[in-house]
Amino acid sequence: MARIASEVLIERLAEWGVDTVFGLPGDGINGIMEGLRRHRDRVRFVLVHHEEAAAFMATGYAKATGRIGVCLATSGPGGIHLLNGLYDAKLDHVPVLAITGMQETSVLGTGYQQEVHLDKLYADVAEYNMLVTNPTQLPSLVDLAIRTSYARRGVSHLTLPNDIQVAEAGADPYKHVAPARAPQTAPVYLRPPGLPRQEDVEWAAEVLNHAERPALLVGQGALHARQEVLAVAEALGAPVVKTLLGKAVVPDDSPYTTGGIGLLGTRPSEELMDDIDVLLMVGTNFPYTKFLPEPGKARVVQFEADPTRAGARVPTDVPVVCDAKEGLKALLPLLAKRDGNAHLAKYQEKMVKWRGDMDALENPDRDPIAPQYAMSVVDRLAADDAILTCDSGTIATWAARHWTIRGEREFYLSGTLASMANGLPYALAMQHAHPGRQVIAYVGDGGFAMLMAEFLTAAQHRLPVKVIINNNNSLGQILWEQMVLGYPEHGVRFAQPEGDFSAWARSCGGFGAKVTKSGDVATAVRQALDHDGPALVDVDVNPNEPPMPGKVTYDQAKSFAAAFLKGQPHKAAIATTLFKDRIQKLGD
Template sequence: MTEIVGESVARRLVEWGVDTIFGLPGDGINGLMEGFRRHRARLRFVLVHHEEAAAFMATGYAKATGRLGVCAATSGPGAIHLMNGLYDAKLDHAPVLALTGMQETSVLGTYYQQEVHLDRLFQDLASYNLMVTNPQQVPGVVDLAVRDALSKRTVAHLSFPNDIQVAPVTEDPYRHVGPGAPSRSVPVYSRPPLPPAEEDLDRAADTLNAGRKVAVFAGAGARDARAEVLAVAERLASPIVKTLPGKPVVPDDHPMTTGVLGLLGTKPSEEIMRECDTLLMVGASFPYATFLPEPGAARVVQIDADPSLIGLRLPVEAPVAGDARLALERLLPRLKGGADPSFLRKYQRKAQAWRADMKALEDPSRHPIAPQYLMGCVDQAATGDAILTCDSGTIATWAARHWTIRGGRDFYLSGNLATMAPGLPYAIGMQHAFPGRQVIAFVGDGGFAMLMAEFLTAVRNQLPIKVVICNNNAYAQILWEQIVLGYPEYSVRHRQPEADFSAWARACGAYGAKVDSPHELPRAIRAALAHDGPALVDCDVNPNEPPMPGKVTYEQAKAFTEAFLRGQPHKREILVTVARDKINELRS
């Protein structure tokens, strides 16, 4: 059988170690699909219900494994649907390759049906971005796209016109000078850790050794450097503050950390940024500069594998370009450890009090169910190596504060894009990558409803993912953002009837439970996690539970009051909830 371009693409991806492609077929990629079919023994195609979900699955797969995630979509609208999930990959530095279709080359430019010039559409999105117009370009451009995505930790995109996909791979329609070598070369990608410069380490050590109140700020770039982060922090007597994507860097129950920084973070972490005189940033490109020290208030050392990110948020006195683990390992012997230990002890006490306050909010007696209690039940019942995926919104607050990183646990969400709906497809992609681990999607009713058909994808693929829906029948994050602006909420709560997503789970042939009583919740969560297949728990929670910041500012309190004075429609319920929260904190 003659090898067509679609088959050559599939074969080259297999040679690169790709074993899974997430996508949705269409007449714009029939040649690619035939290539995938011919290599189906080594290349699994996961059929989804929406292309956006395919991109999220590929992104989740890449985030969790560090390997290349691959998604495929047809021409025109199918490819357009990929873009939200692919931007998530780009902004969170996940290597993903998108394969899309295109109309036949003979009709391009004639306003043909679904003629969308995807190479132009993807221009801002993809680092390597090409429409293939000659069979002789394959597999050379596949190699280039894969290497670009892996080396830059970003998105690459290849678009194939229909006639190119089904053309014999040896077809030579033009006079040209072919690449030749890539088709014979072994597909190998090596990314050795970037070693830091010795003089940069010396300068960083001098800065840190001079500090008296030193803090460590660790982000997702330090995920593979847990031991080194802890060793440096202990030498410097430094509390460790984390970004939300960097939550797994250090266990949440470790005495050296005060938890996450930011709107979803902890009060002690925010206070550290106001008091420290020296800050060591490791693998953290934190966009919310208002939570960081005022420029000039603290001397800053920043370690990052991407030199372009150093100094992006704060003036940096000692920049170190290099791999986080390697840089910290080489920095440690240079550190003298002369910092004030009382600074660490002070914030260890504050962190302990904060954790007690958060635990008090997991109140099993409250009805409607407190979302903090829901997350607490999941946290208590999950395995020691569970992966939690999370949507954006108020649920990210509950996960940030009530999902405890310990042992081999992990945590993923859409960091910089902060898009809705990735939690479920992330879980599917990660369960494919780690079939032996417990994978839990903690999602809101709004995000789940967007891509809920993919739960059926999990059932059909026999993936034992667990989905926990924090159902407040509202777009709660937007609700509270409106109030913080000083305006009453508007058009953010759904009308009755409330959805029962457990019925959808059961209709798919999976385990489904609907819970509205706090007394039934622990049993339902345990039963779902123990189920040997896909399972879903739809839990009705208090829609008036505010995701309060770690430290309420005067401006936030003023805006909250103004919203109430202007006619906030649910002010009584909100005030009762806030009062109950404060009473529980005082009892802790």
């Protein structure tokens, strides 16, 4: 049997260390599927039910491993479906390679069936984007695509016409010049040096040593630098604020952290940003500048791996281009250690009160079930090395505030894109990458419904992922955003009957439990975590529980009140929930 060009593609992926490809077959990639079949001992193909899920899985795989994630889709609609998950990778800066099919070269440009020029469609999402027109281009283009994804922390795309896929490996019908590299050469990616310039570190240390009220803001670029972050915080006596993508940088019970920032953050973090005189940003390009110090009120030092992003958000006194871990290691010896810091103690006291407020909302006696309580049960029963994936919506608020980072726990969600439906595909990919760890998808009913067929994928691949559905039968985040704008809710609550997703889980051969009472939450979650296979717990939570910001502004409160006056149809239930929340906080 003749060796085909698609085999060269798969072999080169394997040489780069790729062990998994997520995708959905179609007649536009039959040649590539044959290449995968012939090399199934080296690269496994994970069949999914929707291409969007395949792209999310590749993104989740890359986030959890640091290695390139790979997804595969057929020509036309298949490639189009990948886009949402690929933009998630682009905006959160993770390396992903998308491989798509294309019509035969002889019919391109004729309006052939499913002829979509995916290289043009992907022009915005992909850092490297190439239509393969000659078998001799492989494996050189694979090397360039993967190196580009690693170097630029983003998406690369290769699209292969059908005739190229099945052509004889190395064939060159037009007798072109020699290919760019010898096929037998091993693939190599040389990571850029992460060490900062000494003069930049000294400059940063000078600014930080003169700070009276410093703070750190850490993001996903510092996930591998926990010990260094804590050491710098100790030396400076500085509180540590975490972006949502950087939630796992330091444990949530650390005496140095004030938790998250932004709408899903904590009140102490927001107050801290109004109080500091120096901010050290590490591994983050936090986009929501309204939550950062106003220009001129604090000096800013930024440790950023990408030179194009250093100083891009706020006026930055000292931009330092470096790897977070290497930069902090170089900084530490230059810092003057402080003792008895009143600034840090002030925010430690504020965090004691904040944690008490959050504990009060985790009340098991509330009816309907408080979403904070449901999340707290998952937090209490999950393993210390559990991985939690989360969809976008109100659930992100509950996870940000009630999923505790301890031990080797991790936390992932669609950060900058803030897409719905990513939670379940992320979990499947991460379970593939870490088969011995507990992986939990915490999702809303809206997001789960979008790609719920992937629970069947979990069952078919025998992946023991656990799914907890925060079911408020609505698009909860949009509901509250409409109210903050001063609008009565519209188009955000699903009609009855409410779906029972546990029945779907059981029909797939997994564990499924429907929970409507607080007293049953812990039992159902424990059974799901103990189940040897995929499991789902569908929890009916209070649909009128507001995901309130850590600190409510006057304008937000004014608009919220205006929405009530305009005829908010559920204002009695919402007012009752808000009143109960306030009483419970006061009671503690």
